[in-house]
Amino acid sequence: MFETLKKQPADKILQLMLMYADDPRDQKIDLGVGVYKNAEGVTPIMRAVKAAEKRIWDEQTTKTYTGLTGDSAFTGGMTRLLLADAVAPEAISAVATTGGTGAVRLGFELIQMMKPGGRIWISDPTWPNHIAILNYLGIEIKTYRYFDAETRGVDFDAMMEDLKGAEAGDAVLLHGCCHNPTGANLNMVQWQEVADLLNARRLLPMIDIAYQGFGDGLEEDAAGTRLIASSVPECLIASSCSKNFGIYRERTGMLMAISADTARKPLVLDTMATLNRLAYSFPPDHGARIVATILNDDALRADWMAELEEVRLSMLGLRQQLADELQRLTGSDRFAFLAGHRGMFSRLGVSPEIVERLRTDYGVYMVGDSRMNIAGLNSRTVPLLAQAIVDAGA
Ligand code: LMR
Numbered sequence: 001m002f003e004t005l006k007k008q009p010a011d012k013i014l015q016l017m018l019m020y021a022d023d024p025r026d027q028k029i030d031l032g033v034g035v036y037k038n039a040e041g042v043t044p045i046m047r048a049v050k051a052a053e054k055r056i057w058d059e060q061t062t063k064t065y066t067g068l069t070g071d072s073a074f075t076g077g078m079t080r081l082l083l084a085d086a087v088a089p090e091a092i093s094a095v096a097t098t099g100g101t102g103a104v105r106l107g108f109e110l111i112q113m114m115k116p117g118g119r120i121w122i123s124d125p126t127w128p129n130h131i132a133i134l135n136y137l138g139i140e141i142k143t144y145r146y147f148d149a150e151t152r153g154v155d156f157d158a159m160m161e162d163l164k165g166a167e168a169g170d171a172v173l174l175h176g177c178c179h180n181p182t183g184a185n186l187n188m189v190q191w192q193e194v195a196d197l198l199n200a201r202r203l204l205p206m207i208d209i210a211y212q213g214f215g216d217g218l219e220e221d222a223a224g225t226r227l228i229a230s231s232v233p234e235c236l237i238a239s240s241c242s243k244n245f246g247i248y249r250e251r252t253g254m255l256m257a258i259s260a261d262t263a264r265k266p267l268v269l270d271t272m273a274t275l276n277r278l279a280y281s282f283p284p285d286h287g288a289r290i291v292a293t294i295l296n297d298d299a300l301r302a303d304w305m306a307e308l309e310e311v312r313l314s315m316l317g318l319r320q321q322l323a324d325e326l327q328r329l330t331g332s333d334r335f336a337f338l339a340g341h342r343g344m345f346s347r348l349g350v351s352p353e354i355v356e357r358l359r360t361d362y363g364v365y366m367v368g369d370s371r372m373n374i375a376g377l378n379s380r381t382v383p384l385l386a387q388a389i390v391d392a393g394a
Helices: 012-022 047-059 072-083 099-114 128-137 156-163 188-201 218-231 262-280 286-295 298-330 352-362 381-391
Strands: 092-098 119-124 140-145 171-175 204-209 234-240 252-259 345-347 371-373
Touching: 012 128, 047 286, 047 298, 072 092, 072 218, 072 234, 072 252, 072 286, 092 099, 092 262, 099 128, 099 204, 099 234, 099 252, 099 262, 119 128, 119 156, 128 140, 140 156, 156 188, 188 204, 188 218, 204 218, 218 234, 252 262, 252 286, 286 298, 298 381, 352 381
Parallel strands: 119 140, 119 171, 171 204, 204 234
Antiparallel strands: 092 252, 234 252, 345 371
8 A cells, every 4th residue: 555655745944954964064054944043053942941841840740631722821821922912812712732833734724624615825935834734635725925026025015916816705824923934024004904905805814923022022023913813803823832932842832713703712612622633632731831831920931031032132133243244245235134034034035046056065054945044043154154145146
């Protein structure tokens, strides 16, 4: 039977991870997978995470199953972190998932269950795994233009024009903040226009928010999501704790379904719990318990927020340093957009040939569409990268 299997298309990001690991050069620079690294090139365990783990180790008395929806201390804490008081609690159904990817997958499955044969609009470009999962599930994909190759900002007019082609009942996938892969984000006026369009055309938004706290701050990064959640009758929100808590391998995420018709909550929650059961029964608990411990303790929460802010500011500093260095080397402002992008990623906007040259000649690893993980840099490697970008002909 196994001979009937077909080779699956490789994931571009994970493939790059392997290529980087195989490269023997000392000077290589990893700007591939979206993992934060500090100035020493280490992905540290955050202080509050270590403290929470110690507390859990001391106090936890059982490892028996949680519920299918996960621990309510986790879903409640995360809901407040994401939405504050933008939406009434009775409107929200939330389940813990296996990481942000699990939340995305569950959200897509829910959409498919609600509307078999329905369509989902995704930004062009988007995280490649969005496309892979949708293809796997056999959900029809429609794309809306998003990135302006000239300005390296959002091509908002094109986005709105394309979304006007959506039909009632279509779903629209939006990145809550820190757009992956471009780093270009909507402003609040644009979020409002998107909300108006969603309402006018009766579209279902699904927001993927995996980088809250990595852009302009915890509150600022959630503002677009809160605006949508409080403006439309129904929406889905997939969130991740991998990056902002630095607990990548613990696989900690959450899917929220919001309905202004609060009577829907029992059915929606039960369906999401069933989807968890069908996929893996109970969602993983350890990461969720760490997050719940931090969010529900004033001192740990304050320490986590302070460390997250250091991480955010260090990425902003690297962005500015890179933009300045490229300005100095080229004598032009054509890379100034790097300082304006937010989150871990920026799309440099160079050809695949230049991306390839950067990798083979300079040991610089970025995704083929020229997505760079800014957090893979440090103050020593920024000038090396800037020089390589210029020398490679960008
Ligand atoms: C990324 O985009 O690099 C991250 O979200 C990691 C992943 O799973 O692809």
